Amino acid sequence: MTQSVVVQIGQCGNQIGCCFWDLALREHAAVNQKGIYDEAISSFFRNVDTRVAGDGGSISKGKISSLKARAVLIDMEEGVVNEILQGPLRDVFDSKQLITDISGSGNNWAMGHKVFGSLYQEQILEKLRKSAEHCDCLQCFFIIHSMGGGTGSGLGTFLLKVLEDEFPEVYRFVTSIYPSSEDDVITSPYNSILAMKELNEHADCVLPIDNQSLFDIISKIDLVVNSGKLDTTVKPKSLVTSSAGALKKQHKKPFDAMNNIVANLLLNLTSSARFEGSLNMDLNEISMNLVPFPQLHYLVSSLTPLYTLADVNIPPRRLDQMFSDAFSKDHQLMRADPKHSLYLACALMVRGNVQISDLRRNIERLKPSLRFVSWNQEGWKTSLCSVPPVGHSHSLLALANNTCVKPTFVELRERFMRLYKKKAHLHHYLQVEGMEESCFTEAVSSLSALIQEYNQLDATKSMPVADIPRLSIAM
Amino acid sequence: MLPAGCSGRLVAELRGALDACAERQLQLEQSLLVSRRLLRAWEPAGTLAPEPPLGPETKEEAPSPACTPSPQDLKELELLTQALEKAVRVRKVISKAGERDKAPSLKSGSFATSPGMTASIPTRAPGQAGSHASEAKPTRGVRQTTVPAKGHPEHRLPSEGNRAHVGVGARATRPGPGLRDKHVAPSAAPQDPEAFTLKEKGSLLQLPAAFRKAASQNSRLWAQLSSAQPRDSTDATTAAKTRFLQKMQTASGRPWPRLSAVEVEAEVGRLQEACSLLRLRMREELSVAPTDWMQEYRCLLTLEGLQAVARQCLHRLQELLAALAEQPLGPCPVGRPSRAPPPCGDGADPFWSPQLLLYSSTQELQTLVTLRLRVAMLDQQVHLEKVLMAELLPLVSSQEPPSLALCRAVHSLLCEGGERFLTILHDDPADS
Amino acid sequence: MGRRRRLLVNPAAEAGAGALPKAIAALSRSLPAGPSPEIFRRAKFDRPEAAPALWQLLFRFLSPRSIGGASASLGLEAQACLVKSALRSQGYPRQVLAQLPEDGSRGSRELLLALSWLLARGPVLERLLAQAHVQLGDEMPVCECEAVASTGPPAPHMEAEGPVDIRCVQWLMGRLRFRWRCLTASQQEQCALLSKIHLYTRGCHSDQRLGHLSVAETEMLRDPEGGRQLLRRLEHENAGLEAALQWRRGELVFWRWMDTVLGACPPEAPAAAAQPAFLPRIPERGPGQGELVARELRALQEELCEATERRRAAWEARVGGQGRGPQWSSARQALQKAVDQELAALQWAWEQDRGPARPHGPHRLVRREDEAPGGQDLQAAEVIRVLRSKEACLEAVLRQLQGQCRQELARLAGALPGLIWILPPRR
């Protein structure tokens, strides 16, 4: 079995990460009730004998002693990380996994990327190497960060390059939180566009998520739950967004619920690699199947159901609803409408008591309403994992490589151009050593090239699907 | 479709080759059957499948094969020896009993003349430790009979895999029809009980005296027949034969042929081998770069020599072909073409000779046999290649334009041994 | 046994009256299922009733594996046809034979002559006996000449088929490949089993040289009925062998008799006058084969010529400036001698294979793990070595032929515009 290391950077990254570790522990605790350290757990956790000092205490078999997250926590402020270390998850991390500073990046990509990048490069590398040493087959780095800020965006994308150089064979899956248009960080368009260039070049897969969509989803759930309509059927604590005992605090801390959704996304993404199933899907299969061209590696995700009915023996009708939801605009973790855009490829990762025939039936049902690129008319990748998420009988994660990501990028570019035309705040960036105007122009043309690629694909949408002439056998 | 003549020839050639192969396979299967049957009963843990029943049903179970494929050489031998020893004891018991009582089961006398039958069964009595291998286990599912024997507190003697109970000692049996094969006609082999003595030490098993006698006589006669041959060559008989042959030739009114077709063939075959040997030698010579002038000169001499030899060969061949051309050719009779043997020991020692071929391991034997088959196969392949070339190449080149399907098939058959095939594409896919 | 021995002729009586009948009787007895002596007598007078038996006998002499079941089923006509063809290709001089009707309705004297001709030419009798030899040991031929030669007579189902598609030829070729592979697998198994039997019966044979039992011997112990049959067959063979020896001693008188038979024949008409309706064909390795070999040889000669020229030029260039003293001349002679010897050895390699130097024919397999230097016994390793070189030779020949075909077809492909030939990838 392979292992993955989570690198959480910046405030946003660490908050989501924290949620993720909480849920991951719960999930494994639910599946693995004997408390034996098994391969499934090993993919995200080390088992450490705490009585042994230093790092020598890894235990590969037997009872769970003390689990340590395979994670590296990076922030250039101390606040969030300190909170984590004082919270319930403090035992899962140790100080050797942390890198913090006190000054912060000041919402400046250049600070994070250029200044802290070179300052902390060695230290980051050392922690990464250490975490890699604890794995016997490191398969993937999950990088969690935001695009709008300074640390997550700047240092996070700096890290990508470091990883690529140091661990060329290990996948880099990036969960990027895109700023909403009403973002309070004024430089977020700059930061995002500068970061996009790095994502284009150094990531294997990017799961773009925007805060606005998460917020909308939460609001909708609240509406449903609080309307009382589902009171009799909704199982308590069955919401994907619920973390134990946090239910009542939802209104006060909407970010918690939002982070929870992202954390669930990561869990479901890796479930088929961790647990048994009749149709496994390893992490390396994701990029293999969903990334037809190196640059087009942005995958729009949707997660259903977000709550579950009290009755576990759902009728097929409900099961089918789960599939339908996954393609609806409302369930995307990004403001996008895949149904009315062009699919390059699509993955359906199913968990729980669902059989191949259910999967096939739904694909057949949904196919007519979806548009696939001419050369990939049957671009479906599926997996069946027999272990459902905690509290659910089944779930579905859909990953779409779809041109529907384009509007977000276009909008981002517009916001960037509005600022850039006025050269607003530019000096904050240019005063950083190594930062030049060309960085901005290159970044924006990189994004434009990406948008252009999506445009070209979209253009084929209206063209009739014609087979390319095949090799002609003369007998 | 191929032309009729070509079809007929090729199909006949191939069917001939197939039949020859099938015949070999059949012979092999028969001998395999014998070997498997022999081994089945005494192999401690044969993985061999028992043959389905041929005889009548009995309550007995067929020996269910247990498995230990690795023959623990010495142990096996020891087991066999023990089985043989036992067989002798059993025989004695039976023959004594047979004198007293003409009960059918005992009268059968089967053991008296065929200890090997029981000998071939390993007896691994659970109670018997020591000499037996530790991994020894009782052959499951085998009906076993108990033989009281001196020296051995209790031996369990499994009856032969297939057929009836053979009751010995305390346990009497019904005579099954299967016993029939265990009878030995008294007339065929003199019933000399001592013929089967098993030396206490050295475990020498003797074949029946009649057989040994016949066998030794056989080899003596063959030796005589072989040795008589050369001595004859000077005497009057040979002269008479020669005279007869000459007379016949003269009486036929035809000139004495220089060589018969068969001889020409053999000679041509030899020249062909010469050609390949020369070629090998040439390649060898050209593959090494000479390091000093001596070597260089030697190489030059060798090449010149080879050239001279090749010239001689070619000359000889042309003579042969000329000789052959004088003989009229007739139409080919219907039927499969016959093939002359390759020039191996052509008429060298036509008789059976009792020479030995020593091998040291199963693997060596397998290598040898595989190689032998491979050579035969290659020889056939070369032959077929030539026939196919002769029939198909003219066909392909005479067509205008040639059928591409035919070209492809011919290419596959002639250039790829029929195993792979080529593809012919139109240059521009848009054309079609 | 004793009964048989009494039948042995007393050499002293050989010249006496009744010698001829005795000799013929011996001949008849030595032939497995041979015709009665009476047939010979009738053949002398060209009696038609003797013809069928003689056709059959000749057929057995001339077909390589006549003992097998397949040929027995052949009709007399087919047999006769094959006999004619085989005799012709062996250079049988009398053309009358070729004109004989194949229904066996007459010509017994001609057939007697043909039979005698075969007997006079070589040890056919002995070869026939050897073919029918009862195998006691686990015999294995160490070469493949017999197996290859024994393609056998035409099978009955061989009536002319209509034209076939070349794919059918490919199909049959493929089947052949599979059969060889199955054969190889079965042979491997057979080796494993034989080896086991040999191992398990080690020390059980009275003949120290052998040490272990063979399958036939083991079976005799296990299966008395089979053993009895084996013994009977062995005794039968011995009788045949004795008769053959007896024939050897008395055959002179037969040849004298045959002279008179030949004398009684009318001389043959001149060949041209009586051109037969058709002559049996010359077997395949005839002209076609000869041409092929000639072509191979010519190609070889060209290659050699070219190579020699190149080497000579190199040599001239190297020694051009150097003087050549007497020392050189002696070295040169020595070299020449060495090369001549080497080439003579090479030549001998293909010329001598008439002789017994190359392992040939069936041998009794004996498993012996201790590598005792075994006198005249053949070692498997030695046979393997010979076979390997044979294999290499044949592979080279095959490759060369295939290369020739490739060139031929490539030429053809070059002449077809607008097409691309994509060859299977070489592995």
Added chain:
Amino acid sequence: MSIVTVQLGQCGNQIGFEVFDTLFSDSHSSQGLCSKRENEAYQASCKERFFSEEENGVPIARAVLVDMEPKVINQTLSKAAQSGRWKYGQHAYFCQKQGSGNNWAYGYSVHGPRHEESIMNLIQKEVEKCDSLSGFFIIMSMAGGTGSGIGAFVTQNLQDHYAHSLKMNQIIWPYGTGEVIVQNYNSILTLSHLYRSSDALLVHENDAVHKICAKLMNIKQISFSDINQVLAHQLGSVFQPVYSAEGSFHYRRNPLGDLMENLVPHPEFKMLGVRNIPQMSENSLAYSTFTWAGLLKHLRQMLISNAKMEEGIDWQVRPPISGLPPLGKMPLNKELHFNTSIANLAILRGKDVQSADLEGFKDPALYTSWLEPVDAFNVWKTQRAFSKYEKSASLVSNSQFLVKPLDMIVGKAWNMFASKAYLHQYTKFGIEEEDFLDSFTLLEQVVASYYNL
């Protein structure tokens, strides 16, 4: 003679297990409807072929398990061990930590060569356990990365190391849609490579088997395990012992060799399919009776109308009137949907099997013009019943049945190839455009050859 099975990848290992389980249960079932003695001979023959020495009385499958990630192998090994009836060899498996990620190139050019020695050693050990080796089954899917890529690599190695032994690849043909996106690429690479190194490709179509589960077995929620069981049943129905000849009481020793000699001698036609009848759920079976005439009539129509199961057969399809000369390149609109055979092998098992009349399969109109039925059709029989069916028949065919699916796969892959999509994933591991082109060329030829029968 024995057959060594190599199970590769998730699919290969899951199916391999079901195959051995089916073989074992059938040979040990009491439902054989034959004498005890005969049953024992049947059992022994099956065992010689597929199982090796017993360890504490538990037979061991002659199999090597290969996967690049451990989950499935662990599951398969323990399932077999838990059955308590048979098991896998203790060390007869090879796995790594990380799969091939659906990338044929990764399996073929990275995993394959890297683990060549270990895998070949395991196979060698298994081969050494056989007194006599007939050949190999290589069970693999062609859509994924490990089964397909390493499968092709291993087959090639087997061809190099065991040239005389026979190699039959059990190919799992993916659903037309929805398993792996790059399945068409992986498939053409697999098929073209196997065409060079394997002797026969026995193809099992997921779509067809899925339908059997739904229609004949009446399974509502079909799982992979259901599918694999049907597939194992089909394989068992072919390779369980049969008599060597009409009237013989010996079991055929080398069915693999006999099958291949009869069905796949031509280098361009190596793809085989199995059809069998009857197939139904246990419940329905109790209410059904069969006659040989009925079964064979259905089976024949399944063959000529290219139906994969006995339900929904198109009875309108008739063989073309013989005697019409074939007109070169015309086959697409040939008789309506008539499935031309090259060669067929029928395997009949069960009661009164001697009485079965197979004349219907000897009609020359069923076959390509260039082979006579005498060369093209063969029958194997045994009166021992298979599985729970009193009478059952299977048909292994080399026919046009796969032309359409193959043509589809090649066409889809070609479309993708023309847009160069996903190619970077392959070139990364040394499979270049040139290799793709070679594969396309070969398979286009195969398609054309089958079309032009």
